[in-house]
Amino acid sequence: MAKAKKKAAGVKTVTGRILHDPVKDKLRPIFPLDLSKCRTIDQLVRAMGDTAYTARQVGDAADVLEAMARDKDCFVVMTLAGALTVGKMGLVFCDLIESGIVKAVVSTGALMAHGLVEATGLSHFRYDPSKMDDNELFNAGYNRVYDSLEPETNLDHVEEVVDSILEQWDDKEIVCSWKLHRRIGEYLVKNTKGRGILKSAYEHNVPVFVPAFSDSELGIDFALHKFGRQRDLRPLLRFDPFEDFEKFADTMMATKKMGIFTVGGGVPRNWSQQFGVYAELMARRGYKNLPLKRYAYGVRICPEPVHWGGLSGSTYTEAVSWGKFVPPEEGGKLAEVFEDATVALPLVVGAVLERIGYFKNRD
Numbered sequence: 001m002a003k004a005k006k007k008a009a010g011v012k013t014v015t016g017r018i019l020h021d022p023v024k025d026k027l028r029p030i031f032p033l034d035l036s037k038c039r040t041i042d043q044l045v046r047a048m049g050d051t052a053y054t055a056r057q058v059g060d061a062a063d064v065l066e067a068m069a070r071d072k073d074c075f076v077v078m079t080l081a082g083a084l085t086v087g088k089m090g091l092v093f094c095d096l097i098e099s100g101i102v103k104a105v106v107s108t109g110a111l112m113a114h115g116l117v118e119a120t121g122l123s124h125f126r127y128d129p130s131k132m133d134d135n136e137l138f139n140a141g142y143n144r145v146y147d148s149l150e151p152e153t154n155l156d157h158v159e160e161v162v163d164s165i166l167e168q169w170d171d172k173e174i175v176c177s178w179k180l181h182r183r184i185g186e187y188l189v190k191n192t193k194g195r196g197i198l199k200s201a202y203e204h205n206v207p208v209f210v211p212a213f214s215d216s217e218l219g220i221d222f223a224l225h226k227f228g229r230q231r232d233l234r235p236l237l238r239f240d241p242f243e244d245f246e247k248f249a250d251t252m253m254a255t256k257k258m259g260i261f262t263v264g265g266g267v268p269r270n271w272s273q274q275f276g277v278y279a280e281l282m283a284r285r286g287y288k289n290l291p292l293k294r295y296a297y298g299v300r301i302c303p304e305p306v307h308w309g310g311l312s313g314s315t316y317t318e319a320v321s322w323g324k325f326v327p328p329e330e331g332g333k334l335a336e337v338f339e340d341a342t343v344a345l346p347l348v349v350g351a352v353l354e355r356i357g358y359f360k361n362r363d
Contacts, residue, residue, distance in 0.1 A: 030056075045351035057337040058344055061299045062351040064335040068259040068297045069101045069356055075255040079272045080107040081264030081312075085115035086124050086145045087342045090197055092349050097200040099358045102261065104251060105201060105208045106268040109216020112181060112198065112208065116161065117154040119188050119196025125149045155217055161187060162221040171235035175222070176243035181208040207251070209244050211271040249275060252293065259297030263341045265304055265312025276324040296326045298334045301344045
C-alpha cells in the first residue's frame with residue numbers, strides 16, 4: 001500500500017519536490033468555453049462553471065441556488081440592495097417568487113418604490129449626458145441613477161398610490177413594512193395588469209420586509225401622510241419596525257432549514273443574517289431555549305471587496321464566526337459572485353429556473 005501511494009504521488013526529484021498526478025489526486029479539470037455547444041442559459045452557465053475566475057463563480061452560484069430550490073425543507077430568503085428595479089431586474093425577482101424558490105424578501109425601500117413605478121405601468125429612461133447636465137436634470141424633474149433616469153412625476157404617482165392605501169388604514173392598527181407592502185401588492189392585483197415584485201409577493205403570500213423603511217421614497221410618503229393627518233387634526237398612524245423584526249423572527253424560527261440569496265449587501269443582508277445571532281442570544285442569555293438557527297445555504301452577488309471591512313463585502317466564512325451560517329465542513333453550501341448584479345443575476349437565476357422546468361411550466 002505504501003508503495004502504491006508513493007507511485008501515485010510520483011518520485012522525489014533532485015530539488016526535493018514530489019510531483020503529483022492530478023488525475024490520481026482527483027483534482028477537477030477545467031475546460032475551454034465552447035460557445036458552439038451552448039444553446040441555452042443553463043448550458044452557458046454550466047460551461048462557465050468549468051472555466052475560471054468570475055465565470056466559475058457564476059457556475060458555482062447556480063449550483064448552490066439550484067440545491068436551495070430543490071431542497072423541500074429549505075426556506076429561502078432573498079435580500080436586495082441597490083437600484084435593481086431601475087436597472088430593470090424586477091421581472092427576475094418576480095420569477096424567483098412565482099417559481100416558489102423565494103419565500104420571503106428583505107429589501108431596501110428605494111428598490112420597492114422604483115419597482116412600484118414599473119408595476120403601475122410607468123417607465124424609466126436612458127440618460128444621455130450630451131442633452132442635460134445634473135443641474136438641468138434637477139430643474140427638469142429627472143432623477144439620475146447612474147446611467148438611467150427616474151422622472152419625478154413617477155414618484156408623485158407612487159405617493160398617490162401609497163396615500164390612497166394609508167387613507168384607508170385603521171388608525172388602531174400598527175403600520176410596519178411587511179403589512180404596507182402587502183396592501184400595495186393587493187392594490188396592484190386589483191388595479192394593474194402588468195407584473196411587479198409586490199404584486200407577485202401578494203399573490204404568492206411572500207412577505208416583503210424593508211428594515212430601513214424611513215430611508216426611502218415610501219418612507220417619505222409615510223412621513224408626508226403623517227404630516228397631513230397632523231395638520232387636519234386626525235388620528236396619527238404609528239409605524240413600528242419591531243413588528244417586522246418579530247414577524248421575520250417567528251417566520252424563520254418555524255423553518256426546518258434556511259437559505260439566503262443576497263443581491264447587493266447593506267441593511268437587508270445584515271438584518272436577515274442577524275436572525276441567527278438573535279436566536280443564539282435568546283438561548284445563551286436565558287430568554288428562551290432555542291436551537292442554533294444558521295443558514296445552511298448562501299448565495300450572494302455583490303462586487304464589494306472584502307478589504308474595506310464593511311458588511312456588504314464580508315465573506316460568508318466571516319459570517320460563520322458570528323454564528324450566521326453553517327460552516328462548509330458541517331455541510332453548509334455557500335457561493336459568492338463578485339460581479340455587477342445586472343450581469344450575474346440573469347445568468348444565475350436563468351440557469352436555475354431552466355433546470356427546475358419553470359419556463360416550460362409557464363408556456
